[in-house]
Amino acid sequence: MTSLRQSYSAHETPRSAGLNPPQALQRPAIRKIHGDEFTDPYEWMRDKDSAETKAYIEAQNAYCQQRLEPLNQLKFRLFDEFKSRIQESDMSVPTRMHGYWYFTRTREGSQYAMQCRMPVTDPNDWNPPEIDRTSAPGSMPGEEVFFDNNREAEGHDFFRLGGLDVSSDGRWMLYCVDTNGDERYDIRLRDLATGEDTPDRIDQVSSGPVLTPDAQWVFYAKVNQAWRPYSVWRHKVGTPTSSDVCVFTEKDERYWVGVGLSFDERSVVIGSSSKTTSEVLLLSVDEPEGTFKPFIKRQDGVEYDVSFASLPAPEGGDGLPLPVAVVYQNLDNPNFSVRLIDMRSHQPPFSFDEGVVIAQGSPYGCEDAGSDQSISLNEPYYREGNPQILQGARGLSIEGMGIYQHFALLSYRANSLMHLAVIPTAQAAQDLQAGRPWSFREVEPAGGDISRIYAIASGDNASYEAPTMRYSFASYTAPAELHELNVTTGEDRLLKRAQVLGDFDQANYAERRLWVKVRDGAEVPVSLVWRRGLVPALEGADEGLSNQRLEAPSDIAALTWPEAAGREAPASSSGSPCFITGYGSYEIASDPGFSVGRLSMLDRGVVYACIHTRGGGEMGRAWYEQGRRLKKLHTFEDFIDCTAALQEAGWIDPTRTVANGGSAGGLLMGAIANMAPQLYAGIEADVPFVDALNSILDPSLPLTVTEWDEWGDPLHNLDVYRYMKAYTPYENVPEAEERQARFGSEHFPKIFATTSLNDTRVLYVEPLKWVARLQESAVAADAIVKIEVEAGHGGTTGRYRQWEELALENAVCLSILKPDDPDLLKG
Numbered sequence: 001m002t003s004l005r006q007s008y009s010a011h012e013t014p015r016s017a018g019l020n021p022p023q024a025l026q027r028p029a030i031r032k033i034h035g036d037e038f039t040d041p042y043e044w045m046r047d048k049d050s051a052e053t054k055a056y057i058e059a060q061n062a063y064c065q066q067r068l069e070p071l072n073q074l075k076f077r078l079f080d081e082f083k084s085r086i087q088e089s090d091m092s093v094p095t096r097m098h099g100y101w102y103f104t105r106t107r108e109g110s111q112y113a114m115q116c117r118m119p120v121t122d123p124n125d126w127n128p129p130e131i132d133r134t135s136a137p138g139s140m141p142g143e144e145v146f147f148d149n150n151r152e153a154e155g156h157d158f159f160r161l162g163g164l165d166v167s168s169d170g171r172w173m174l175y176c177v178d179t180n181g182d183e184r185y186d187i188r189l190r191d192l193a194t195g196e197d198t199p200d201r202i203d204q205v206s207s208g209p210v211l212t213p214d215a216q217w218v219f220y221a222k223v224n225q226a227w228r229p230y231s232v233w234r235h236k237v238g239t240p241t242s243s244d245v246c247v248f249t250e251k252d253e254r255y256w257v258g259v260g261l262s263f264d265e266r267s268v269v270i271g272s273s274s275k276t277t278s279e280v281l282l283l284s285v286d287e288p289e290g291t292f293k294p295f296i297k298r299q300d301g302v303e304y305d306v307s308f309a310s311l312p313a314p315e316g317g318d319g320l321p322l323p324v325a326v327v328y329q330n331l332d333n334p335n336f337s338v339r340l341i342d343m344r345s346h347q348p349p350f351s352f353d354e355g356v357v358i359a360q361g362s363p364y365g366c367e368d369a370g371s372d373q374s375i376s377l378n379e380p381y382y383r384e385g386n387p388q389i390l391q392g393a394r395g396l397s398i399e400g401m402g403i404y405q406h407f408a409l410l411s412y413r414a415n416s417l418m419h420l421a422v423i424p425t426a427q428a429a430q431d432l433q434a435g436r437p438w439s440f441r442e443v444e445p446a447g448g449d450i451s452r453i454y455a456i457a458s459g460d461n462a463s464y465e466a467p468t469m470r471y472s473f474a475s476y477t478a479p480a481e482l483h484e485l486n487v488t489t490g491e492d493r494l495l496k497r498a499q500v501l502g503d504f505d506q507a508n509y510a511e512r513r514l515w516v517k518v519r520d521g522a523e524v525p526v527s528l529v530w531r532r533g534l535v536p537a538l539e540g541a542d543e544g545l546s547n548q549r550l551e552a553p554s555d556i557a558a559l560t561w562p563e564a565a566g567r568e569a570p571a572s573s574s575g576s577p578c579f580i581t582g583y584g585s586y587e588i589a590s591d592p593g594f595s596v597g598r599l600s601m602l603d604r605g606v607v608y609a610c611i612h613t614r615g616g617g618e619m620g621r622a623w624y625e626q627g628r629r630l631k632k633l634h635t636f637e638d639f640i641d642c643t644a645a646l647q648e649a650g651w652i653d654p655t656r657t658v659a660n661g662g663s664a665g666g667l668l669m670g671a672i673a674n675m676a677p678q679l680y681a682g683i684e685a686d687v688p689f690v691d692a693l694n695s696i697l698d699p700s701l702p703l704t705v706t707e708w709d710e711w712g713d714p715l716h717n718l719d720v721y722r723y724m725k726a727y728t729p730y731e732n733v734p735e736a737e738e739r740q741a742r743f744g745s746e747h748f749p750k751i752f753a754t755t756s757l758n759d760t761r762v763l764y765v766e767p768l769k770w771v772a773r774l775q776e777s778a779v780a781a782d783a784i785v786k787i788e789v790e791a792g793h794g795g796t797t798g799r800y801r802q803w804e805e806l807a808l809e810n811a812v813c814l815s816i817l818k819p820d821d822p823d824l825l826k827g
Helices: 004-008 051-085 370-374 425-434 596-602 621-625 633-648 664-675 692-697 704-711 718-727 736-743 765-774 799-817
Strands: 029-033 036-040 095-097 100-106 114-119 144-148 160-166 172-178 185-191 196-205 217-223 229-236 245-249 256-261 267-273 278-284 304-311 322-329 337-342 356-360 397-403 407-414 417-424 454-458 469-475 481-485 492-497 509-517 523-531 544-551 576-581 607-611 652-662 682-686 750-756 783-788
Touching: 029 692, 036 718, 051 596, 051 765, 051 783, 051 799, 144 172, 185 217, 196 217, 217 256, 245 267, 278 304, 304 397, 304 425, 322 397, 337 397, 356 397, 356 407, 407 425, 407 454, 417 425, 417 454, 509 633, 523 596, 523 633, 544 633, 576 633, 576 799, 596 607, 596 799, 607 633, 633 652, 633 664, 652 664, 652 799, 664 682, 682 799, 692 704, 692 718, 750 765, 750 799, 765 783
Parallel strands: 229 256, 509 544, 576 607, 576 652, 652 682, 682 750, 750 783
Antiparallel strands: 029 036, 095 100, 100 114, 114 144, 160 172, 172 185, 185 196, 217 229, 229 245, 256 267, 267 278, 304 322, 322 337, 337 356, 397 407, 407 417, 454 469, 469 481, 481 492, 509 523, 523 607
């Protein structure tokens, strides 16, 4: 067998290994807009059904298979490592809803989970039943397997559940599935008493349909040709779908529509939202054929959501609980506030300025913050009326508030991390009546271990009446835990800790959060994870939330690929190999989380780094605004600058640095490859958004119009067009001569791209065209693409298949991270 280093090392081209990529046919198509012309040689690949496209996809997959064949042994070893650490037969902690305890089981050898339940035997008992995870599904007294995903997936290469809803009496189940990967779902209704589906069948609609608690009505959203959920329909159970009635249509193409059930199960809820504006419409479940009405009428640029609850009866009142609406909105503050509205005042619609403000985020640095825009988002924020726990927070954003019968909880983000605070509703009612800030208290990870960087969140709180609150937390090095907290007494009980089998000991792993000052002065958080004893440069370093600041090199363009400077590959005593990842879009934060798959890299001396670039939500709305639209370059520059800072510090080795990102994070990968190829040995780009300008110019494509709020509208705005054209990866790939002139070397990182034919979010044609361009002789990049035939945006389904995919991806990355490691060649 050809050696691993010969076929896929960090220092050789595919041609030197005797394998040549397929040469794509160039059929120039000219794009003309805003007086500008772009010649696109590969736009013909957009025709998925053409014989030429099919043949080219087949050729690329064959080439990919040839290139990766020498990694099979490593892939199998990594798969076995993943598998050996995972408790394959396992179950979730039961959650009480109506008259049942609901939970999921997984069984060794099964791809998918099973949905199970047991009847509640004592209405006053809220302690979840003890169930033997090793027992056969359905074998415990009263246990019922009411939905087996494995059985439903039979005969399908792809299977994803898009929603499951059970009537309040527990007899009827509404579910929807996608068996193609295109996120178009088929709805079915099942009688759980017989296990048979009814004749009610609704096909090719959006996910998340709603069954009313009495199981008489189904509400669902349809999608248009551009895959936008745009209308909500009502179906009477037992009648033909031809008689279904459209109850709401959203004509504005910037908006997506979804339907759900309010937490108190009293209202069917329609949410219609763009990236910047939202509206909530309600309909009582007691009047299913009535008219939906807005809770607050939409106002351009204002996002909001609403939930309903009751607080204990105020003193001196009529003795009745106080019905309230909890309104989460950003008219008061770009980083959101929570208002509490007394529902006795009047019927909807309400207005944004009604009610009492319970908590408010920091406006510092935000676009719509007036004079506060000029204040750094890192400045401590103080506001009279805010709960004490929020005072002095940096980058404060309110993430939401929920009120249950016995407690209220507040989720917020500060200092780049999530936080959770709670208060008994009796105390909340007293604070409200007294007109003082609510006396929330922080929920802290058990033990208060500051050497861990935790993500904490409420979860699994399905019942309004539950006397205790469930919450979860995890870190990069500590497996996830589910806890139950009695908010009144403070008693905290561990319900479940994720099991990692084998010789795993979390004390062997370290993590830290530090900051890098980038080129425009912003300070970007960076998370590092490593195995103790294997990363010399980080031995004895600060752990947990470190105050250390690094500074990016002043002239990154002058940095040269090390081997171009006449140096050999660095000795093992220098910087470590590093797998570095990021996302940086849609205000989505890359929060800490544990990964079994990551252990296989850490145990081989690889440093894991996550760069929390602007465009994400780690530091609130201002952090997001500074990395979108005409400021998108900040996302790419942050990633590059942080990479360079870690390399200049001597912690990581440029010749053994591999970057990874998916979807919008794949756009990031394409951009950094073009802008700073000398910093990266390789790049894994999953379903990458690399033909961004062409996609955002075409309003007929899925998502495009709704995405204009995120990226800008290049179709109608010349400045946006020019800005996007300057960074869209496919159109800016530098040829070898250009790289030599700009960076002093022809080096370009090795590219491993993945995509799926049925992906509706980032079409397969984007990475396909990008790789074709990279494989041109003038570019001379070493690039391969793996195209899944039966998969969607999230890749394949089934846990064993997903582990296989991860094992392959990690094998590719390790072959670049540690090209000279003989351990990689072992069988």
